[in-house]
Amino acid sequence: MKAIKLFERASRTYNDSSSFSKLLVVFTVSGGGLLAYADANSTSPIAPPEIKKKRVVVLGTGWAGTSFLKQLDNPSYDVQVISPRNYFAFTPLLPSVTVGTVEPRSIVEPIRNIVKKKNVDVHYWEAECFKIDSQSKKVHCRSNKNIDGKGKEEFVVDYDYLVIAMGARPNTFNTPGVVEHCNFLKEVEDAQKIRRSVIDAFEKASLPSLSDEERQKMLHFVVVGGGPTGVEFAAELHDFVKEDLVKLYPAAGKYVKITLLEAADHILTMFDKRITEFAEDKFKRDGIDVKLGSMVIKVSDKEISTKGRVNGQLSTMPYGMVVWSTGIGTDPVVKDFMKQVGQETRRVLATDEWLRVEGTDSIYALGDCATINQRRVMEDISSIFKKADKENSGTLTVKQLQAVVDDICERYPQVDLYLKTKKLRNIADLLKDDSKSSVAISIEELKTALKEVDAQVKNLPATAQVAAQQGAYLAKCFNRMEEAEKNPEGPLRFRGEGRHRFHPFRYKHFGQFAPLGGEQTAAQLPGDWVSIGHSTQWLWYSVYASKLVSWRTRSLVVTDWVKRFIFGRDSSSI
Amino acid sequence: MKAIKLFERASRTYNDSSSFSKLLVVFTVSGGGLLAYADANSTSPIAPPEIKKKRVVVLGTGWAGTSFLKQLDNPSYDVQVISPRNYFAFTPLLPSVTVGTVEPRSIVEPIRNIVKKKNVDVHYWEAECFKIDSQSKKVHCRSNKNIDGKGKEEFVVDYDYLVIAMGARPNTFNTPGVVEHCNFLKEVEDAQKIRRSVIDAFEKASLPSLSDEERQKMLHFVVVGGGPTGVEFAAELHDFVKEDLVKLYPAAGKYVKITLLEAADHILTMFDKRITEFAEDKFKRDGIDVKLGSMVIKVSDKEISTKGRVNGQLSTMPYGMVVWSTGIGTDPVVKDFMKQVGQETRRVLATDEWLRVEGTDSIYALGDCATINQRRVMEDISSIFKKADKENSGTLTVKQLQAVVDDICERYPQVDLYLKTKKLRNIADLLKDDSKSSVAISIEELKTALKEVDAQVKNLPATAQVAAQQGAYLAKCFNRMEEAEKNPEGPLRFRGEGRHRFHPFRYKHFGQFAPLGGEQTAAQLPGDWVSIGHSTQWLWYSVYASKLVSWRTRSLVVTDWVKRFIFGRDSSSI
Structure with a gap:
């Protein structure tokens, strides 16, 4: 009775008081952490x-x-x-x-x-x-x-x-059939749809009176695009199949195939070469078929057609589900x-x-x-020169340049980058050396010095x-x-x-993760630091948990992770 | 690093060993409980x-x-x-x-x-x-x-x-428009659809440039059927609106109306009168409009039409969403x-x-x-008599009847019920009294004695x-x-x-619950025990948690309850 009263009271306090800070202890696998939830109405x-x-x-x-x-x-x-x-x-x-x-x-x-x-x-x-x-x-x-x-x-x-x-929007590059037959992965609804499709594929492939070819087709999952999203999805799908589905659909296991199509020569091209290599090796070991240099040219309701980027070779394969993840439009x-x-x-x-x-x-x-x-420096070079040349002398002393260099660097960060990477060592030295403050520079000299700066813009x-x-x-x-x-x-x-x-x-830039499945993640951190493996997966868990938008989502996601670890993933078709 | 190793090892043990019993401690509001999860592949x-x-x-x-x-x-x-x-x-x-x-x-x-x-x-x-x-x-x-x-x-x-x-299937009594315009509540998909409809109604009613009538219509939720499901849904909806939605959609609050239509004279008619009265009073206090004796005769895309069961009065009201819960077909x-x-x-x-x-x-x-x-006793009375009358004497001695009474009671439980409720006191006494074992009974006497027994069949x-x-x-x-x-x-x-x-x-029969909202539940337990209130809600929590099909669902549902208590219910339209 006392417990009930306490519950009621707590409940009422919570619901009535808008400024009441709510405290929740969430039990995590890693040993428990204290999460405080504060909210106001x-x-x-x-x-x-x-x-x-x-x-x-x-x-x-x-x-x-x-x-x-x-x-x-x-x-x-x-x-x-x-x-x-x-x-x-x-x-x-x-x-x-x-x-x-x-x-x-x-x-x-x-x-x-x-x-x-x-x-x-x-x-x-x-x-x-x-x-x-x-x-x-x-x-x-x-x-x-x-x-x-x-x-x-x-x-x-x-x-x-x-x-x-x-x-x-997802970018289809106007490839015929993509909008009609492919799944995308940009919205929550997309993810829910993919989840249902995967379970459906296993249920359908388990029906009696189907041929081996039909089962193989149904359980062929194709991912188009070897960027972080496509790679992570392929890895997650592989884990789901190996860790959970194969246990419930043991005979279906031998028919499952995951193919990753990438038009470039490697997957995860925006990452360091070490990460790319590790990912390609891991996928090979996992049995994920990574087809590099493979451009998709058409998707029909049953087949996906590709063309080799180098040899122009055409090829067609039946599929059960395609996830399209090749960038944005x-x-x-x-x-x-x-x-x-x-x-x-x-x-x-x-x-x-x-x-x-x-x-x-x-x-x-x-x-x-x-x-x-x-904004390109070259477009504004005359204005910059004019502004700095306060006496309108037609040349710029080093001192005058020194007076505006911070503004230039802020307005045109490519200059800042250039100065820092010492590619403009001469000018940088010049600007630091007070004894040279009266040296004059013409606009042509300035142009020449900054000539290649704009190429740095990304x-x-x-x-x-x-x-x-x-x-x-x-x-x-x-x-x-x-x-x-x-x-x-x-x-x-x-x-x-x-x-x-x-x-x-x-x-x-705070770095970027590429989860590769099997509790392994690759990360490229600022300063081109690379970290790969199980410990990076834990870094991933903590960074993502901390970045979530509210204490509610944070505790729910952590609970989901714990849930998955204990009970596996659910395969009900809802 | 040690923690990671431990995790890996635990994870591997879990995934590899099919007979490994999995143990999970779930933290509950009520003070914590130990749930053991055992599974086998x-x-x-x-x-x-x-x-x-x-x-x-x-x-x-x-x-x-x-x-x-x-x-x-x-x-x-x-x-x-x-x-x-x-x-x-x-x-x-x-x-x-x-x-x-x-x-x-x-x-x-x-x-x-x-x-x-x-x-x-x-x-x-x-x-x-x-x-x-x-x-x-x-x-x-x-x-x-x-x-x-x-x-x-x-x-x-x-x-x-x-x-x-x-x-x-849900029973629509062939009422026109029900299949087209009403929500049912039999499948998980139904429940998901209702959830989305409720949030949609609040979002739509929040749009600018709508009239008050339109907002009122959108936020008018009608429940048809005052059985346990209908009543529980109405109560849950009321709690959702008052505890969560009104905070996020404060101006919408005044337009919300919940109506419960019941054709009979009371809601929860299968329950004890005390429960019915309590529920009707509580709904009145909560502002849920319970219309008794109201039969739905038609549902259009905008309005629901009813007819008074007693006075035959026709009435029509605009609605935003109808949930139909009137029994099965x-x-x-x-x-x-x-x-x-x-x-x-x-x-x-x-x-x-x-x-x-x-x-x-x-x-x-x-x-x-x-x-x-x-099976009715009356249909088999001759066979029963013949079987018991082993000597084919045309009459039955009490002793002969005693020899088969247990079989009769098992085969025709209505007789057992009748004997137990002492409505057949004469026969029961007769059967117990050994000194009367030679008294003879004719088939007509037996028929008369058992005449009303079959009316007990339910x-x-x-x-x-x-x-x-x-x-x-x-x-x-x-x-x-x-x-x-x-x-x-x-x-x-x-x-x-x-x-x-x-x-x-x-x-x-182990009893039946009727949750009434506001952390209050009514329960009718065997022996016509009635229990109503907050403590019954806790009984409800424990019984339902214990009845869930697996340790997975059990811990998930308990987690959901804790979640709701801490964070409230989510209102994202997914």
């Missing part, structure tokens, strides 16, 4: 927001959008979030969801939970933006579900600032918007280094749907890490918008007056 | 079974079928299981799944896991039986999913014994089978007291798809408890089939020679 009424505040509209609740919303804490904005998904999904764990190592619900957090903030009004609409009207500053939206008798509800939202964080809504802002010739939406869409003044784009168009990868950092960066800019207007903190404007309001966005 | 090859053994075909993997499979341990059978669901679902927790108190995957266990037995060959096919051919002893099956290029695979399975445990396949065995005029498939389908000799039916047709309720007991009973009969042939253990055959092979099935 606030209200977000249905009625449309007032008009006085600056209206910020955020499209998307993925990594970029959610990170932006989490960091935004300036009450002078009225924020409206539009996304067909009312939750944020921790996408790096999607491959684990495909085989039930982790449950779908463990990696999602309702966006309304995330944006329950004390000081910023955030409204969320479960809808899809189907058109951005940058002329009249409106976005046109359509509800996700049918409103009975009316079809899908359409509505228009006005904005002062627009933040586009809609992510990207642009969303049609973003494509249409690009036309409006004069970017129709570009492949990807371009922003400046402050994440503002080129050709607009109040629209920002971040995450997978955009790319930063880093696009950032389309990863969760980049998107999250961009969201956080932009939120900090929004938080300090008014203040920065008065006291700009950015580098000198070489082609204008004064300084930029903010420091440009700078990506900080 | 065996093989079940794809190839069709040999023909020498008796072939038993089981249709269905619900309560009855699974209970039968779990208890069957006689290696002289070759068992084939056919069901569209490759898992067993713990259906009493379905209402909890509708709102996410418990996850769907936590209440299911793959049937292949359950039937991994050492001594009985069990093969499972994921398929639907679409025709039973009792003439040629075959069942016709169709695979659940399309086999590419061939549509659904059809195949035929021969049997020596057939066990029909296909369950039942017969599956078309079973209907067709009933025609074959001469039961076309019956409403439900009838079996004898040994669960054998009437009109057949090797087909058994159990669970919701069948009902036991208890059908068993369509519950999980009955189905599970029937499955276990039938398995025990199958286990002892050969032995019982030689040494029959059942009562005298009054209309034939010798004894029945087995004792007839006898249901043992």
Whole structure:
């Protein structure tokens, strides 16, 4: 009776008090850890927001959008979030969801939970933006579900600032049959569908009165794309089959085959060579058939056709399921918007280094749907020279260059990189040596010195890490918008007056993982550190657990891992 | 490093050793409990079974079928299981799944896991039986999913014994629009669909530019049927709304309405009056609108129409979602089978007291798809008299009656019940009194005495408890089939020679729960014990946890309860 009373009281305290910090002890395999869960409630009424505040509209609740919303804490904005998904999904764990190592619900957090903030009004609409009207500053939206008798509800939202964080589509390279017959792995629903397909394949192959060929076909799983997602999925699938399914479907084991198709010469090309080699060797040992230099040219309902990249050899194989994971393409809504802002010739939406869409003044784009168009030094070299040459003498003394070199390095990080890697040793030495401060440099000399700098410019990868950092960066800019207007903190404007309001966005790489199955993971850490093996798997567990969006998801994912370790993965077809 | 080694070793031991008992400590709110998980692997090859053994075909993997499979341990059978669901679902927790108190995957266990037995060959096919051919002893099956290029695979399975445990369909009473527009609550998929619909309703009602009427309509949840399932769902939904959703959708709160429609004069009519009253009062306090005596006559895509059972008053109300839970009807396949065995005029498939389908000799039916047709004493009274009257004297002495009374009581439990409730005090006293053993009774006197006995015969309720007991009973009969042939253990055959092979099935009622929300539950225990309140909720928690099919599901459900207590229910629309 006492226990019940205590439970009731605790329950009531929990439910009544919005600022009550909730404490939970989660038992983990690694010996237990203390996780503290703190949460706070606030209200977000249905009625449309007032008009006085600056209206910020955020499209998307993925990594970029959610990170932006989490960091935004300036009450002078009225924020409206539009996304067909009312939750944020921790996408790096999607491959684990495909085989039930982790449950779908463990990696999602309702966006309304995330944006329950004390000081910023955030409204969320479960809808899809189907058109951005940058002329009249409106976005046109359509509800996700049918409103009975009316079809899908359409509505228009006005904005002062627009933040586009809609992510990207899977890139099919217009290969025939891909959209119709392949599974993708970008959304939680995709992972759930793959999971069901795998179990279905085993159930179907177990039916009586089938031929060996039919069973072989059904249990042939093809992964297209040897990037981190494709490789991780292949590894997870292999583990699922060997550790769990073969026990329940023992006779099916001999028919199972996993093929990984990669058009390049190696898998995991973005990683260090040691990782690539280790992964290829491990897959060979595991019996995963890695076909390198194999481009998919067609997918029919029964077969997948490939062409050798080097020898042009055509080949066709029957399959049971294909997972397509070859990179990303642009969303049609973003494509249409690009036309409006004069970017129709570009492949990807371009922003400046402050994440503002080129050709607009109040629209920002971040995450997978955009790319930063880093300004080339060569384009601005005259302006830079002019700005530095305060006396208009036509030449630049070292002292004058010294005065602006920090701004140059910030505005054009490729210069900074070049100076640091000592490829510009002469100039760097020159700039450090005070005795040479009166040496003069002509514009031609400067051009020659910086000639190869721009070749260093690289696009950032389309990863969760980049998107999250961009969201956080932009939120900090929004938080300090008014203040920065008065006291700009950015580098000198070489082609204008004064300084930029903010420091440009700078990506900080924390490393990348490639789980390879069998409790082994490869990791490439900053400074080209490489780590492979079981201990890296534990690093992976801890990093991913710590990166999860809330204490709820964190404890659920850890519970899922423990569950899998004890009971294996579930194979019920639900 | 040591920890990793330990993990690896443990993991390897776990995965390699099939008989290794797995131990897991689950941390529960109530103070912790020790759960031991033991499991064993065996093989079940794809190839069709040999023909020498008796072939038993089981249709269905619900309560009855699974209970039968779990208890069957006689290696002289070759068992084939056919069901569209490759898992067993713990259906009493379905209402909890509708709102996410418990996850769907936590209440299911793959049937292949359950039937991994050492001594009985069990093969499972994921398929639907679409025709039973009792003439040629075959069942016709169709695979659940399309086999590419061939549509659904059809195949035929021969049997020596057939066990029909296909369950039942929801009963719509042919009310127009129910199949098209209502949700049911019989399968895991139903519960998942309801969960998504509830979240969808809240998201839709939160969209801008809707009228108050539209929001009210969307958030009007109607439950049809005041039985235990309907009542529990209404209670769970109310808790979900009040405890979780209102916090995330604060402005939507005022539009939410839950209506419970019941055609009878009270809800929970199968329970004690005290429980009914308590439930109706509680729902009133909670704001759940219980409309008694309200028969649904039509459901359109927007409105549900009712008719007062007493006053005939018609009424129509707009709704957002309807859950239909008014009892069960017969599956078309079973209907067709009933025609074959001469039961076309019956409403439900009838079996004898040994669960054998009437009109057949090797087909058994159990669970919701069948009902036991208890033999009436009056039909057999002459045979009983003749059997007891060994001297053919035309009258029965008390002594002669004493000699067969135990067999009568076992064969006709209604007599036993009558004797025990002292309604036959004269006969009971007579039978006990040895001094009167020579008193003679004529057949007319016996008929008069037993006249009202048959009115006591009641059908068993369509519950999980009955189905599970029937499955276990039938398995025990199958286990002892050969032995019982030689040494029959059942009562005298009054209309034939010798004894029945087995004792007839006898249901043992362990009580029934009715969760009412707010951590309160009502329970009716054997002997008409009634218990209501928070402590009963704890009884409910412990009974349900202990009844779950495996240690896996047990620990998952307990984890779910803990999760819900700490974090609330998830509202992501997946």
